[in-house]
Amino acid sequence: MQQPPAPTRSLPLAGASNFRDLGGYTGHGGRQVKWRRIFRSDHLAALTAEDQALLAQLGVARAVDFRGQAESAAYAYALPGIAYHPLAIEPTVVQRALDLQRTGRQLTAQDAVGLMQDTYRGFVHDNAARFAELFKLLLASDAPLVFHCTAGKDRTGFAAALILLTLGVPRDVVMHDYLLTNSLYRRPEGMGSHAPEEVLAVLWRVQEEFLDAALHMVDNDFGGVQAYLVDVLGVDVAAQKELEGRYLQSV
Numbered sequence: 001m002q003q004p005p006a007p008t009r010s011l012p013l014a015g016a017s018n019f020r021d022l023g024g025y026t027g028h029g030g031r032q033v034k035w036r037r038i039f040r041s042d043h044l045a046a047l048t049a050e051d052q053a054l055l056a057q058l059g060v061a062r063a064v065d066f067r068g069q070a071e072s073a074a075y076a077y078a079l080p081g082i083a084y085h086p087l088a089i090e091p092t093v094v095q096r097a098l099d100l101q102r103t104g105r106q107l108t109a110q111d112a113v114g115l116m117q118d119t120y121r122g123f124v125h126d127n128a129a130r131f132a133e134l135f136k137l138l139l140a141s142d143a144p145l146v147f148h149c150t151a152g153k154d155r156t157g158f159a160a161a162l163i164l165l166t167l168g169v170p171r172d173v174v175m176h177d178y179l180l181t182n183s184l185y186r187r188p189e190g191m192g193s194h195a196p197e198e199v200l201a202v203l204w205r206v207q208e209e210f211l212d213a214a215l216h217m218v219d220n221d222f223g224g225v226q227a228y229l230v231d232v233l234g235v236d237v238a239a240q241k242e243l244e245g246r247y248l249q250s251v
Helices: 049-058 069-074 093-102 109-125 128-140 155-166 171-179 197-203 208-222 225-232 237-247
Strands: 038-041 062-065 083-086 145-148
Touching: 038 155, 062 128, 093 109, 093 197, 109 128, 109 155, 109 197, 109 208, 128 145, 128 155, 128 237, 145 155, 155 171, 155 208, 155 225, 171 208, 208 225
Parallel strands: 038 145, 062 083, 062 145
Antiparallel strands: none
16 A cells, blocks of 8 residues: 655745754654654744644644744744743854954854854753753643744754754754755845855854754763753653653654
8 A cells, every 4th residue: 555645844834934844754763753743943923824724734732932032022923822932042143243243353154153153052051941941841742842943943953953862863864954944944135234145154054063063062061962861951761751652653
């Protein structure tokens, strides 16, 4: 008998370009991550009525917002039937870039890469409590959930990597998922027009070096993903098994 086609990873929303499903990847024990349970996205403030209807059809019941206070206030949203969970992680790249420019030197693409790597290291160390809260939400219910920031690439990208690694998805596959942003995300018109285009091309995209900076810190400072989950995020072995039971297909 012919297998039904796999669901599409990227969902065609008019008001969000980087909305996608974490399902279908192979995790622990050769079991696939369940489709239509965990989604990642850029911000949800521009969704059309049709977009909202699609989210309702998918059963999305929870939205986790990693945007900082000014970001979420500028583009606030409330979606009917979807519980809103703000887990603010303040953006630091723009502020650091401005601080560098105030010293009088032109920001280069290499400066921007360094800033992004520092930002990702900050996720691991300074923002661990927010990612711990995300795992609590994943454990509290298996109602479909979407998590997002502004572009759905950095705070969201690190969160997606943590979830997939916890479920046993290999690192090269996790990196592949992370880099999909570069083919999906549409940069808003007129954003950050004061910086050179070569710098913007770094800040509005993702590179392996960014996520690697975070994962190397997890490995070197905390003893690897497993130890980081248990010791820093409070996701013990029992909780990990619970996550596998909820979000991986049974054999």
